[in-house]
Amino acid sequence: MADCAQPVSPRLGIGAAILVAALILGTLAAVALRAEPGRGLGSSDWAALRFTLIQACLSAGLSVALAIPVARALARRRFRGRRLLISLLGAPFILPVIVAILGLLTVFGRAGWFSSGLALLGLEPVQIYGLHGVVLAHVFFNLPLATRLVLQGWQEIPAERFRLAAQLGADARAMRQLLEYPMLKRIVPGALAVVFAICLSSFAVALTLGGGPRATTIELAIYQAFRFDFDLGRAALLSGLQLILTGAAALVAVRVAAGEGFGTGLDRPLQRWDGSTAAARLVDGLWIVLAAGFLLLPLSAIVLAGLPGILTLTGAVWMAALNSIMVAALSTVVLLLLALPMATAVALGRGGMIEVAGILGLAASPLVIGTGLFIVIYPIADPFALALPVTALVNAVMALPFALRILVPRARAVVGRYGRLALSLDMRGLAFVWRVLLPRMRPQIGFAAGLAAALSMGDLGVIALFADPEFATLPLQVYRLMGAYRMEAAAGAALLLLALSMAAFWILDRGGRWHAEA
Amino acid sequence: MKYLVLAAGLLSTTAANADVPELTVYTYDSFVSDWGPGPAVEEAFEKICGCDLKLVGAGDGAALLARIRLEGARSDADVVLGLDTNLTAAAKATGLFADHAVSADYTLPIEWNDKTFAPYDWGYFSFVHNADAAAPANFKDLAASDAKIVIQDPRSSTPGLGLLMWVKAAYGDDAPAIWADLSDNIVTVTKGWSEAYGLFLEGEADMVLSYTTSPAYHLIAEEDASKAAALFDEGHYVQVEVAGKLAASDQPELADQFLDFMVSDAFQSIIPTTNWMYPAVTPAAGLPAGFETLVQPGKSLLLSEDEAASLRDVALDEWLTALSQ
Numbered sequence: 001m002a003d004c005a006q007p008v009s010p011r012l013g014i015g016a017a018i019l020v021a022a023l024i025l026g027t028l029a030a031v032a033l034r035a036e037p038g039r040g041l042g043s044s045d046w047a048a049l050r051f052t053l054i055q056a057c058l059s060a061g062l063s064v065a066l067a068i069p070v071a072r073a074l075a076r077r078r079f080r081g082r083r084l085l086i087s088l089l090g091a092p093f094i095l096p097v098i099v100a101i102l103g104l105l106t107v108f109g110r111a112g113w114f115s116s117g118l119a120l121l122g123l124e125p126v127q128i129y130g131l132h133g134v135v136l137a138h139v140f141f142n143l144p145l146a147t148r149l150v151l152q153g154w155q156e157i158p159a160e161r162f163r164l165a166a167q168l169g170a171d172a173r174a175m176r177q178l179l180e181y182p183m184l185k186r187i188v189p190g191a192l193a194v195v196f197a198i199c200l201s202s203f204a205v206a207l208t209l210g211g212g213p214r215a216t217t218i219e220l221a222i223y224q225a226f227r228f229d230f231d232l233g234r235a236a237l238l239s240g241l242q243l244i245l246t247g248a249a250a251l252v253a254v255r256v257a258a259g260e261g262f263g264t265g266l267d268r269p270l271q272r273w274d275g276s277t278a279a280a281r282l283v284d285g286l287w288i289v290l291a292a293g294f295l296l297l298p299l300s301a302i303v304l305a306g307l308p309g310i311l312t313l314t315g316a317v318w319m320a321a322l323n324s325i326m327v328a329a330l331s332t333v334v335l336l337l338l339a340l341p342m343a344t345a346v347a348l349g350r351g352g353m354i355e356v357a358g359i360l361g362l363a364a365s366p367l368v369i370g371t372g373l374f375i376v377i378y379p380i381a382d383p384f385a386l387a388l389p390v391t392a393l394v395n396a397v398m399a400l401p402f403a404l405r406i407l408v409p410r411a412r413a414v415v416g417r418y419g420r421l422a423l424s425l426d427m428r429g430l431a432f433v434w435r436v437l438l439p440r441m442r443p444q445i446g447f448a449a450g451l452a453a454a455l456s457m458g459d460l461g462v463i464a465l466f467a468d469p470e471f472a473t474l475p476l477q478v479y480r481l482m483g484a485y486r487m488e489a490a491a492g493a494a495l496l497l498l499a500l501s502m503a504a505f506w507i508l509d510r511g512g513r514w515h516a517e518a
Numbered sequence: 519m520k521y522l523v524l525a526a527g528l529l530s531t532t533a534a535n536a537d538v539p540e541l542t543v544y545t546y547d548s549f550v551s552d553w554g555p556g557p558a559v560e561e562a563f564e565k566i567c568g569c570d571l572k573l574v575g576a577g578d579g580a581a582l583l584a585r586i587r588l589e590g591a592r593s594d595a596d597v598v599l600g601l602d603t604n605l606t607a608a609a610k611a612t613g614l615f616a617d618h619a620v621s622a623d624y625t626l627p628i629e630w631n632d633k634t635f636a637p638y639d640w641g642y643f644s645f646v647h648n649a650d651a652a653a654p655a656n657f658k659d660l661a662a663s664d665a666k667i668v669i670q671d672p673r674s675s676t677p678g679l680g681l682l683m684w685v686k687a688a689y690g691d692d693a694p695a696i697w698a699d700l701s702d703n704i705v706t707v708t709k710g711w712s713e714a715y716g717l718f719l720e721g722e723a724d725m726v727l728s729y730t731t732s733p734a735y736h737l738i739a740e741e742d743a744s745k746a747a748a749l750f751d752e753g754h755y756v757q758v759e760v761a762g763k764l765a766a767s768d769q770p771e772l773a774d775q776f777l778d779f780m781v782s783d784a785f786q787s788i789i790p791t792t793n794w795m796y797p798a799v800t801p802a803a804g805l806p807a808g809f810e811t812l813v814q815p816g817k818s819l820l821l822s823e824d825e826a827a828s829l830r831d832v833a834l835d836e837w838l839t840a841l842s843q
Contacts, residue, residue, distance in 0.1 A: 102716055111721030129706050204709045211706045212841045224673040227580040316552040482712035483548035485735045
């Protein structure tokens with residue numbers, strides 16, 4: 001039996017994967033079963049599907065293509081503020097959509113900084129609305145995540161390998177072929193699949209920056225099916241379509257990404273001998289400056305917009321902030337309880353379906369999960385009373401794909417390297433997990449937990465259907481403030497949200513890496 | 519642990535209030551927010567009803583109706599407040615609503631004789647712009663100008679659907695041509711009102727689809743007279759916001775009392791400066807200072823709920839076709 005030759009059992013992970021799949025597919029089924037006969041998919045739905053696929057492919061391709069040189073530069077260079085920059089890389093991704101859009105438009109919009117700069121030079125303003133605007137926004141959201149994932153890959157190449165390569169006189173080209181390309185081959189497909197899945201379910205970004213109904217995505221069609229037509233059947237159908245597309249992308253990624261890792265080293269700090277030429281420094285520097293500028297300008301726009309409002313925030317907003325912290329904490333715990341066994345099971349060779357189950361969380365429409373849960377829970381319990389646990393659970397499932405991408409490569413390396421050694425010492429089960437696996441995965445756990453906490457803080461997700469009158473989260477308050485014309489206060493609350501998310505991310509991420517070299 | 523404490527707290531408050539009847543009103547989010555009418559309405563009604571008024575925010579008008587349809591007859595809600603005339607036909611078709619007995623001296627720009635739903639406020643859709651910029655006088659003017667506008671998607675937004683009906687009511691079969699001409703003026707289409715208004719304030723567009731009452735917010739709450747609403751000579755589409763009682767309510771008398779309260783002075787005088795709409799019955803003290811500065815459309819447009827329901831899909835198709843070119 002395979003189980004006998006492993007230090008831990010994959011059963012817990014398989015169980016967690018089944019739970020996740022049941023949640024996502026079960027809610028979908030609940031919605032489908034409630035459906036009355038409606039119309040099937042029409043030509044506009046196929047147009048939406050086409051647009052969704054085009055923009056998701058472009059966005060994913062561009063985000064990851066740009067992330068590779070940026071991550072490489074960050075892996076090779078050591079400079080003041082590097083850690084801060086890497087932490088800030090999490091920021092765009094965790095902002096509520098509406099806040100991020102307004103930040104982006106302050107920089108790239110018709111009346112934005114960029115266009116004003118061009119006007120000073122006597123040039124036409126940039127036209128952001130259209131497919132390119134959608135892709136730009138998606139790159140803004142996902143480049144940081146892709147960079148972190150690829151950077152992680154670079155950091156998993158043991159320092160000894162670079163040392164050995166340098167000793168053997170490998171030049172930059174040889175180093176790329178021996179070390180970097182194989183690593184990218186393992187990391188990039190997963191990163192592509194994750195970003196693709198995120199962009200697949202994009203809705204408000206695509207609509208707003210797409211410039212009109214041409215930019216209709218499947219998620220908007222689901223929204224329309226719910227609100228405009230109350231056609232639950234069509235909503236379920238469209239959501240199923242989204243799940244199939246993402247599942248297919250995930251399967252392809254898992255297949256393509258196969259390949260041996262580099263084994264492990266002594267966890268010593270990385271030193272690179274191939275990047276010391278002036279040209280390499282210049283190129284790396286340029287990439288870092290460009291990426292930092294692209295990400296930090298909109299962020300500073302959000303900070304500037306929020307400063308005047310943050311002093312005027314009322315008790316309700318602070319209360320909501322407290323609620324958001326509670327949700328984030330709970331969903332981070334749930335996430336780790338799901339993700340760690342799943343990552344371990346994947347590392348033990350039970351990959352395939354577990355990884356696919358993990359990534360489905362991204363493709364599931366929050367509206368469908370929320371409605372499905374509502375249909376299931378409503379007959380047996382009061383949805384309001386369950387607002388907190390439901391939100392935490394769904395947020396955890398949504399963050400699961402990221403967590404797995406972060407945890408799996410490391411778990412694989414640890415099990416591969418220490419599994420047999422542990423077995424020969426008869427170290428099994430909890431002892432292996434506690435003494436070998438968890439300590440070695442600490443940086444990855446910190447990163448995954450930080451991302452989950454931040455994501456959960458910024459997510460509006462399913463809260464709408466379960467919203468207890470006394471239980472509003474901070475993102476919900478941002479929308480409520482905007483809905484009440486309080487744009488300045490909304491900007492202040494958004495800044496508070498940004499600060500809280502960043503703090504949660506930073507504390508957990510740093511907590512994981514306190515002894516390690518970032 | 520914290521959650522357990524919270525849950526215990528919730529349970530004990532429920533137990534303590536068990537002898538006080540509870541009236542549950544589902545409404546849209548901005549109504550229940552601290553800056554909306556919710557808190558003041560709750561306080562005023564609880565003073566006279568000897569009950570606990572529970573206002574539950576459930577997205578916006580369309581989401582509200584979807585929520586009620588999901589819950590069906592088993593819903594905890596006694597009253598639904600926040601539908602508009604574009605939704606009432608669908609709401610009645612569910613058979614979940616009971617007739618009301620409210621009568622009042624409405625100051626609506628149209629006749630009101632709906633037996634199921636009673637109005638609580640109303641407004642004119644309008645394009646809001648910076649007061650120092652010249653405004654077009656109608657849709658054709660707007661289409662011919664190079665003014666840039668932001669609008670909301672009718673598939674996801676109540677004002678967006680309102681605009682669709684506005685153009686349809688004003689131009690009928692010529693609506694597709696109007697939309698085609700407008701397409702180069704439309705900077706973008708947003709998911710909801712908040713995004714669109716935010717974009718306008720950011721300077722992304724010259725005008726935004728909102729209400730003639732929007733400048734009142736800036737004038738009264740911010741003492742800022744820089745915003746104005748454009749007056750269109752085709753007339754302005756009216757949005758009437760209504761409430762109705764659910765047939766399966768376990769508190770039918772309280773629900774009736776709430777609907778009566780809704781058209782009384784106490785409720786109506788809260789509306790103008792919290793919901794930034796016109797009250798359905800002008801309070802005895804009149805409208806707040808500042809409202810007299812708002813533009814007064816010469817003509818009110820409103821499709822009946824049946825017309826609105828039957829034209830909705832056609833109008834949406836026309837809109838999609840014209841803007842997808």
